[in-house]
Amino acid sequence: MCQTFWRQTRAQYESPELRFENLHMMPKPLRPEGVPIWVGGSINPRVVTRLARFGTGWIPWGPDAADLARAIPRMRAALREAGRDPSDLQVVGRPALHHHADGTLDIARTMADVPPLLAAGGVTDVRLNVRVPEDESAALEHLSAITARFRATVSDHLSELPSSHP
Known part of the structure; x- marks a missing residue:
């Protein structure tokens, strides 16, 4: 039903449970296929x-x-x-989170689990559920370190693929 609102200017829909016509929703999603x-x-x-x-x-x-x-x-x-x-x-892949003895995230060990996810064939999104410091500058530093290591890991993985890989 949501797709109907996303795609039609004046939406109409009918199912055994619900029926409506001439309803609209604005703004529309930026992507024509919807959210x-x-x-x-x-x-x-x-x-x-x-x-x-x-x-x-x-x-x-x-x-x-x-x-x-x-x-x-x-x-x-x-x-x-x-x-x-x-x-x-x-497809989402989630690497295991590894931590140091003091409880902080071991970014290197965590990122070592990313290449096997990518090698699984079909993982398009890698998601990490990490704790972020409340302090803005500490959060920026923490997330920047994770992002930099992730980019380097993915870049290294892609450079090791055969040249015929898309």
Whole structure:
């Protein structure tokens, strides 16, 4: 239903539960296809159906998140079976967070888990849930260090790929 509002100037919609016509929503999203919708879950019929109908990206959970190299091809196959072309599927990968003895983030060890995620084939987004210092300058310093190490790690990974890789 949200996609109807995003795409139509004067929206109309009908389902067994809801019916409306000549409604509008402004402002429209900048992207003509609307706001990206990320669907989280393990590979099961309900998640596959939601992702096939509405999803831009998949946030794997549980065993699927732990074994992306096997889960991504399985999800792509399930989407194909559901009638969706999986070629544009975006997938989240989450490296394990490693900490020093004092509890601070060990950025180098954490980033060492990024290349295997990228090598899984299909991870398009890497997300870290890190604590950010309350002090603005400390937060900027912390996030800048993480970002710099992430960029270097991804750059190193890309430079090691065969030249025929897209």
